[in-house]
Amino acid sequence: GEDVEQSLFLSVREGDSSVINCTYTDSSSTYLYWYKQEPGAGLQLLTYIFSNMDMKQDQRLTVLLNKKDKHLSLRIADTQTGDSAIYFCAERKSGGYNKLIFGAGTRLAVHP
């Protein structure tokens, strides 16, 4: 199948770390992405990781990839209220054009 699965909701306290998890199915996927969607807006690419990497860090964001388990995670350090949004995991299918398979999104709520 083409399922990308994520938990639907995560609540964290401001200043704590957030970890959003995702599992995917296609072991031949070459790129894996994290997108952020704020209310009333489209999706914004946050970060991505190539399948031959197991970690990527970009300021407060850390992406971990376990290719054996087909598990991807996004860690946001020092979570702020502005991080409240829906976070989508996506895998890019190998070959052809840029077909992305998205998860249902994880709604991150940050409370004081």
Next chain:
Amino acid sequence: ETGVTQTPRHLVMGMTNKKSLKCEQHLGHNAMYWYKQSAKKPLELMFVYSLEERVENNSVPSRFSPECPNSSHLFLHLHTLQPEDSALYLCASSQATQGAEQFFGPGTRLTVL
């Protein structure tokens, strides 16, 4: 205007109406996409145009009809929709190369009564 724009932002239509959604990109891209976003469901890819040629029609009902007159514009023509078609319709664009980032518009919130 910059980036990817979509009009209208909100649309309410009856099941017998005909309407069109418009997407325009100002990024010099040559691939464009329509996605459907329903609550608590994965984003569904509907159509892909690459170099103005449709390369993907993801089992979408014929009541949705895409049109890509040039590389900057993409339309989604709607007719005789059903209430379950109510959703956020997102347009995206990218370069037509493998691994190119897709840039999304803000979406059109469609409600079918």
